[in-house]
Amino acid sequence: MRTIVDLPEGERDQLDALCSQRGISRAQALREALILWLERERPRHADVFGLWSDRDLDGVALQRRIRQEWDQR
Template sequence: MADISAAEKKSRAEIIREAIAEYLLKHKPATVGAFGLWSDRKVDGLAYQEQARSEW
């Protein structure tokens, strides 16, 4: 770690922060992309759910 810190002229803390940020970008949960997926629909979510369940 000291070699990297010296070569890049950055503190250890900064290198660790960058490593964590890169890791989080690579391992982003899939649910984040699904947020707001139905925002363009005109159907009320609760009404849709009740209608779907009534079919059972």
Template sequence: MPRILADLPDDDIQWLDRLSAERGISRAALLREAVTAFRAKDRDWLDAGFGLWTRHGQGVEGNRFEQDIRRDWDEGQGA
């Protein structure tokens, strides 16, 4: 596993040391857990939003939506 160097403020290092001691794991293991949780959370917004309109009864087929929003403009051009 590759290693990284990261500059963190002293108070963050002290906090990590306390938390890792409380949990009985190394600081590196704690940071690996944090990165894993952060990566999982990064997708949470996508998973929550995907299909949101359909779940709430507002789903619209894309072509129909496009035709509906252009209808006023198209009708105005023919006049």
């Protein structure tokens, strides 16, 4: 997929300098940056799985309680 990215002049100059140092194209640098950003922002199920395991909670009961709150508004 091709796309157009508008960058302020300062960021473009920094990107060009980095690309020159590494011997890569702007496109390659942006692909690498996007991969790193997506990896960082991706939800990590292992990080959140079991967070409420110490609570005595019934998931269905919790859903019903939350939905009742919606109806009261």
